[in-house]
Amino acid sequence: MTLDEIKHAVDRGETVHHQSPHYVVVKDELGEYLIKCPSNDYCIGLTWKDGVTMNGKPEEFFIAAS
Numbered sequence: 697m698t699l700d701e702i703k704h705a706v707d708r709g710e711t712v713h714h715q716s717p718h719y720v721v722v723k724d725e726l727g728e729y730l731i732k733c734p735s736n737d738y739c740i741g742l743t744w745k746d747g748v749t750m751n752g753k754p755e756e757f758f759i760a761a762s
Contacts, residue, residue: 697757699750702742703729711760714752721757
């Protein structure tokens, strides 16, 4: 998934995962997109400080099956 696809999916309320179901992309109260591990609340930014380079390869992101 591209960065824009990930952001739009999260904004639509879809669950986007990174690498496994154990990591989800969330949008925090400041409007920042983060990769979060819900089991321990550890988060990293979806992108580096440049706002473009993702913390992961596009093919590692997927939308949860319903």
